[in-house]
Amino acid sequence: xSDALRSGGQGNPRDxxxxxxxxxxGKDAKSATQDLEAVQSRLRxxxxxxxxxxxxxxxxxxxxxxxxxxQSTVEVVENLADVPAAIAHYLEDLQLDRRAVSWPEFRGxxxxxxxxxxxxxxxxxxxxxxxxxxYAGIAETGTLMLLSGPQTPAAMSLLPDTHIAILRTSRxxxxxxxxxxxxxxxxGKPPRAVNFVSGPSRSGDIEMQIVLGVHGPYRVHIVLVTQxxxxxxxxxxxxxxxxxxxx
Amino acid sequence: MARMSGVRADAVAKVPNxxxxxxxxxxIRDRVLSNLDAYLFQFEQAAQARGVIVHWAxxxxxxxxxxxxxAQQNGVKKIIKSKSMLGEESSLNHYLQEAGLDVRETDxxxxxxxxxxxxxxxxxxxxxxxxxxxVGELFERVHQMPRKHTIPEMCREARMMLRPHxxxxxxxxxxANFLIAETGSVVIVTNEGNGRMxxxxxxxxxxxxxxxxxxxxxxxxxxxxxxxxRSATGQATSNYISMLTGVRGPNDSDGPEQMxxxxxxxxxTELLASDMREALRCIRCGACMNHxxxxxxxxxxxxxxxxxxxxxxxxxxSYVGLEKAGELPNASTLCGACAVVCPVKIPLxxxxxxxxxxxxxxxxxxxxxxxxxxxxxxxxxxxKLYALATKLGARMLQWMGGEDKLIHxxxxxxxxxxxxxxxxxxxxxxFRELYAEKKAVGK
Ligand code: SF4
Numbered sequence: 001x002s003d004a005l006r007s008g009g010q011g012n013p014r015d016x017x018x019x020x021x022x023x024x025x026g027k028d029a030k031s032a033t034q035d036l037e038a039v040q041s042r043l044r045x046x047x048x049x050x051x052x053x054x055x056x057x058x059x060x061x062x063x064x065x066x067x068x069x070x071q072s073t074v075e076v077v078e079n080l081a082d083v084p085a086a087i088a089h090y091l092e093d094l095q096l097d098r099r100a101v102s103w104p105e106f107r108g109x110x111x112x113x114x115x116x117x118x119x120x121x122x123x124x125x126x127x128x129x130x131x132x133x134x135y136a137g138i139a140e141t142g143t144l145m146l147l148s149g150p151q152t153p154a155a156m157s158l159l160p161d162t163h164i165a166i167l168r169t170s171r172x173x174x175x176x177x178x179x180x181x182x183x184x185x186x187x188g189k190p191p192r193a194v195n196f197v198s199g200p201s202r203s204g205d206i207e208m209q210i211v212l213g214v215h216g217p218y219r220v221h222i223v224l225v226t227q228x229x230x231x232x233x234x235x236x237x238x239x240x241x242x243x244x245x246x247x
Numbered sequence: 248m249a250r251m252s253g254v255r256a257d258a259v260a261k262v263p264n265x266x267x268x269x270x271x272x273x274x275i276r277d278r279v280l281s282n283l284d285a286y287l288f289q290f291e292q293a294a295q296a297r298g299v300i301v302h303w304a305x306x307x308x309x310x311x312x313x314x315x316x317x318a319q320q321n322g323v324k325k326i327i328k329s330k331s332m333l334g335e336e337s338s339l340n341h342y343l344q345e346a347g348l349d350v351r352e353t354d355x356x357x358x359x360x361x362x363x364x365x366x367x368x369x370x371x372x373x374x375x376x377x378x379x380x381x382v383g384e385l386f387e388r389v390h391q392m393p394r395k396h397t398i399p400e401m402c403r404e405a406r407m408m409l410r411p412h413x414x415x416x417x418x419x420x421x422x423a424n425f426l427i428a429e430t431g432s433v434v435i436v437t438n439e440g441n442g443r444m445x446x447x448x449x450x451x452x453x454x455x456x457x458x459x460x461x462x463x464x465x466x467x468x469x470x471x472x473x474x475x476x477r478s479a480t481g482q483a484t485s486n487y488i489s490m491l492t493g494v495r496g497p498n499d500s501d502g503p504e505q506m507x508x509x510x511x512x513x514x515x516t517e518l519l520a521s522d523m524r525e526a527l528r529c530i531r532c533g534a535c536m537n538h539x540x541x542x543x544x545x546x547x548x549x550x551x552x553x554x555x556x557x558x559x560x561x562x563x564x565s566y567v568g569l570e571k572a573g574e575l576p577n578a579s580t581l582c583g584a585c586a587v588v589c590p591v592k593i594p595l596x597x598x599x600x601x602x603x604x605x606x607x608x609x610x611x612x613x614x615x616x617x618x619x620x621x622x623x624x625x626x627x628x629x630x631k632l633y634a635l636a637t638k639l640g641a642r643m644l645q646w647m648g649g650e651d652k653l654i655h656x657x658x659x660x661x662x663x664x665x666x667x668x669x670x671x672x673x674x675x676x677x678f679r680e681l682y683a684e685k686k687a688v689g690k
Contacts, residue, residue: 039289203439
């Protein structure tokens with residue numbers, strides 16, 4: 001059938017496409033309705049498929065090993081309060097900028113004492129270091145799972161040259177399937193963007209040589225926090241980013 | 248492609264039950280294809296509930312028109328694009344540029360091709376036919392910057408050139424690796440981060456996708472991702488897997504205000520109705536071309552259209568017509584490697600055989616080619632002869648390319664493949680390795 005003929009058909013494009021699909025798959029109105037019900041029940045049940053055997057002895061060790069394999073760097077601290085010093089060290093070692101922007105949940109940390117200047121505001125082009133939390137970590141692949149939201153903007157892990165993520169070890173799960181369960185249980189629906197980040201951005205587009213740092217960060221540093229300290233209530237302020245920058 | 252096939256083999260070897268996962272992946276895709284109307288309906292409902300505007304395009308022409316209208320209705324001037332195979336199918340860039348829009352490719356490989364005015368030769372590594380020297384020269388000329396000699400320097404320069412466009416574009420166009428019926432989400436898998444940029448920074452995001460891309464649930468996504476990344480680049484996961492569901496919320500500081508999904512038929516329903524439906528399982532990993540001896544020799548451009556390699560030999564005749572691409576099913580030795588590596592178990596050699604039969608019935612195959620293909624098959628079945636022939640073939644292509652590195656005619660049975668189009672000569676690894684060898688033996 002020529003393109004011109006198709007466009008001149010009956011109904012709207014949507015109905016015509018769906019009609020052609022039904023014809024191609026041998027459905028009439030009745031079987032289409034029954035099949036829709038079967039499909040809907042499958043979506044509700046969302047059964048798990050097979051996956052590689054997860055026989056690693058320890059989740060956190062597995063996460064660390066995999067994250068390192070994908071060129072993230074990982075370090076472990078005990079408390080959230082230890083994070084600024086750890087990050088200061090990291091930046092110093094690499095001779096990176098001591099100024100950063102962060103998600104608002106880290107506003108309460110004593111960055112100054114560690115010699116860092118960390119602002120809670122929207123990220124701009126030219127910001128060199130972005131500090132974020134993470135919704136979960138996936139041990140199978142050493143992957144960070146980030147959810148977008150008013151408190152957790154997606155661009156902060158994307159625009160700066162260096163992305164530092166603070167992840168509580170209590171949030172490390174086995175595989176993506178466990179992360180989906182967390183998401184369904186805690187949020188019901190996915191937010192605008194769920195980003196799985198596995199190491200710095202890379203390309204193999206020139207002669208298949210892998211180069212780190214193409215459009216996203218050049219480096220990803222993960223600070224694991226072993227003692228869980230939840231986010232203080234007063235920091236849940238839905239339009240923090242509209243307010244003047246604070247250090 | 249030796250390197251790409253090696254990394255896949257390593258990645259697969261690390262998963263003892265890869266075969267079981269492959270079978271599950273094929274079953275997921277088949278389940279969707281046999282209930283495609285219901286899954287698309289569910290996707291549409293879920294996406295609309297999150298504020299996504301869903302468009303349906305019957306043809307490539309419709310895709311172009313829809314995207315242009317979105318742009319014009321919203322006063323868009325600059326568009327950034329991450330890889331979209333559907334955009335390639337309909338020559339979207341060209342169309343949008345004709346309509347006065349500024350369109351920038353952002354995938355490094357695609358960007359290189361756009362500024363050099365070429366088309367992709369591989370779906371995962373589109374600029375694989377270009378050497379580092381080619382890219383250095385191109386960047387020097389186009390960017391008007393001092394010549395760069397290392398690949399990291401070139402990547403840095405491309406980043407620097409493209410960053411301002413990401414930040415100033417009004418609209419981002421992406422493809423979609425998957426649509427999720429359960430949540431109404433678009434999933435994009437990239438390594439460079441351009442997919443994230445394209446879908447995060449501009450105020451409008453348009454995802455263009457084929458009807459077959461829908462999958463049921465998040466769990467199914469996990470199964471298919473494990474197959475996709477290992478088969479494509481040998482990675483256990485890609486750098487960035489982004490799942491995009493709807494528009495930014497009232498208190499969000501980033502994300503697009505409008506999200507459009509264009510669902511495209513463009514001959515897919517014909518394939519669905521045919522005895523070649525399995526081809527629609529494809530998740531575009533590129534493994535079949537990485538393992539194809541014919542692709543290795545002739546390169547991606549010889550396939551003449553958007554999809555190269557074995558899957559291209561199957562899709563192209565189905566999408567553009569057997570009359571126009573009738574020779575493609577013969578671009579195979581039927582060695583079977585593609586079927587062995589395909590993560591969703593598409594029986595590619597069987598499908599090519601079916602197409603051969605169809606074109607034979609319709610007497611579409613030129614006699615000369617029938618003979619040369621039989622010859623090719625004979626040679627390919629004998630490893631030593633084959634190795635010799637492919638080496639000769641690769642050298643010959645390069646020599647024939649001459650100064651402008653464009654091949655206008657191919658010898659013997661390959662001739663018909665290049666009629667009517669110029670084919671950039673392969674100048675990637677294979678040739679350079681051969682060249683080095685030649686020099687090493689003092690020639
Ligand atoms: S046909 Fe199979 S191997 Fe080839 S690109 Fe598609 S999924 Fe990958």
